Amino acid sequence: MSSEPARLETAPFDRGHTDDLMSFLAASPSPYHAVANAAARLEKAGFRQVEEADAWDGTSGGKYVLRGGAIIAWYVPEGAEPHTPFRIIGAHTDSPNLRVKPQPDMGAHGWRQVAVEIYGGPLLNSWLDRDLGLAGRLSLRDGTSRLVSIDRPLLRVPQLAIHMDRSIHEKGLQLDKQRHMQPIWGLGDSVDEGDLIAFLEQETGLAAGEVTGWDLMTHSVEPPAHLGRDRELVAGPRMDNLLSVHAGTAALAAASARGGLSYIPVLAAFDHEENGSQADTGADGPLLGSVLERSVFARGGTYEDRARAFAATVCLSSDTGHAVHPNYAERHDPTHHPRANGGPILKVNVNQRYATDGSGRAVFAAACERAGVPWQTFVSNNAMPCGTTIGPITAARHGIRTVDIGVAILSMHSARELCGADDPYLLANALVAFLEE
Template sequence: MPSNASAAVDHVQDLGAYVSASPSSFHAVHEAARRLNRAGFTPLDELQPWEGGASKFYVIRDGALIAWVTPQNAGPTTGFNILGAHTDSPSFKLKPKPTTGKFGWLQAGVEVYGGPLLNSWLDRELQLAGRLVLRDGTQHLTATGPLLRFPQLAIHLDRAVNDSGLLLSKQQHMNPVFGLGDPANEDLLGLLAERIEGGAVDPADIGGYDVVVADTQAPAVFGAKGEFFASGRLDNLSSTHAGLVALIEHANAGARGGPIAVLAAFDHEEIGSNSRSGACGPILEDILTRISDGLGASVSQRRQSLAASFCVSADAGHAVHPNYAERHDPVNRPVLNGGPLLKINANQRYATDAAGAALWARMCAEANVPYQEYVSNNDLPCGSTIGPLTATRLGIRTVDVGIPLLSMHSARELCGVEDPLRLASVAEVFYRTDV
């Protein structure tokens, strides 16, 4: 992959297009599948038998996607090189009986999903997006476009807000408005039913829904020298997109040897990964087992292949904040456009160890990409990722990495223009590296 400034801008513009097409985890895997189809990948159905052999495939399970490229000479003990990421982001999820309101306002009943920076969602034009499941079991994607707003209280009615800080009750204050009228005479589900892909459905046919709130502002490159990129859902569509771009590049190169390259884009990381499509669930093990079965592996040979495997857990991390430097480690202070992060934690909140660090250093050198080390301040708790979950569940060697961000978990996050392409470049090297 090229690494000049023009290529970096092209990459983040494509990342922006991917984010814009992916307001929910279900949209993210749908857009990934569209790109994989265009690149000649074959979708597989988990309910059907699979043929083994060398080719390129993908599977969708709810809001998760696993895609892989099996090389020509793959055998029953061939290892898997897995780039793990996630498709969900902190937000708000639509509740049952979602049409609420009072005093002539129409409001949407939502529940907080994950750990969003609540204030960042105020006074923005927002949309609802996700999937509707009809009573007959058919599923439809829906996205409303600009519809909602969390209106902030005017300073005239809260004179102390700039001195005392903004305090938001998740129940009382985070109820977005979407119109004017009587809630008894309106139906928010009707709006969702009107705006599905492929035409409207009868709201009475909706049996269930997984619908979240998403920002509608377009991603943008900005800064004195065009060095910044702002967008929603960079945590963690930046990693999902990097792994997707790299896997397609790897497939186009027509690899005959090496490991089986896998992109594992899980859902529900922001709420603990405990689901059938999350990293704590069986999805990755299910898929790897069926790939091994197709290569004629015995149980013992499958264990050999896992022992030969490696996972790069790619999830966004923190850049040093110029206004809050005391919140960061005093020595390790990553900056935007300084390269992707190698994430380290003594208590295994990140799965990086010395062997993983050495592999990461070698791959970055081969890709001609600089990298930075990240470790948290000892006085602050460290977040975690899918890395330790994958290492624990499958025993696969794992290293945690990701691009640096400011404003993580904001409705609109900030990264450097150069870092997303650099992550994709190292991912492409990883997919073809014998570890």
């Protein structure tokens, strides 16, 4: 009897998935837009939103909860037991950028500016001399909120002319996060308090004074695009990590539609990964554990059922990783060189910056084999510090076996990143196989 995993009858995704990713990136300039777009796609697939403050039932079908910039969605198959394990795709919705401060109006020398704070670890130079829009969430006086997206050239962080900084040739570009990164958005000799928010109220059709709070951020208005001689690459914003959010949403919808599931498939897309995940919407918060436990208890389960379900649960933490850079190949491990369009990567770090171990590798390898998808391995150069993901946090907080994977890209944390055009759909096909395995 063969021990090889059964192949998927059909791979559900092809290059059309990558084109759809480009649309998703363009429509999701903030975590709040990303979860709203993911929820809309799940609604079309038959999922329904449940409120955290309401009582939950144990009926089968697709469900999801929204909290700020995070979404947890799951599908309960017919006949699922209280102790049925979960198969989780983990991702995050936030990306490094420039975020608007509580007192945003500033300026000097005839220029009007917007005061911003650096979010996460962006490549600051990538935000210079780039046409920027403004997007996020407005909190209103009546307690509701409104999404806003000004998707046209509105702001710009102007770089100092070379004539005024000849030392750049010897010292390189040196940017002060406070002094050099404040964008301009107009002309004027006086700074009017409330000017930016009044502008946003007008743009969104709100009454003056209706906005009492905001979570706003800049984004490049240049749309995603195919690149390369044969259009084999994709350039675009926020691939870290909306590429995985998009793939996970598509995989969850596809797996639930195909049926015959032995596990409860879950998408867990968190906010605030780029600054440590310590938030009520972050992976280090209680959201995922609360949702999984309530799902068990809603189906009549006990704490014993919860323990059994968690013990057999597996999470694939999907986040972008580093493709080998042709101009800096020495920065990579000499025996691990992930390439664009080489398939998803398995991310390994024995110091637990990634959560993958040998048993996790076997789970991922089986999913890729079943999907007919090639895969690669990423390990950091021993002399270079290794990044991290929600993977170790998920494993440690919930006691869930977790595997770190993703897609290899260039220009990570830039305002505009680069990946192979095949890798997004190869990842999505592997995720479907994982959920159905």
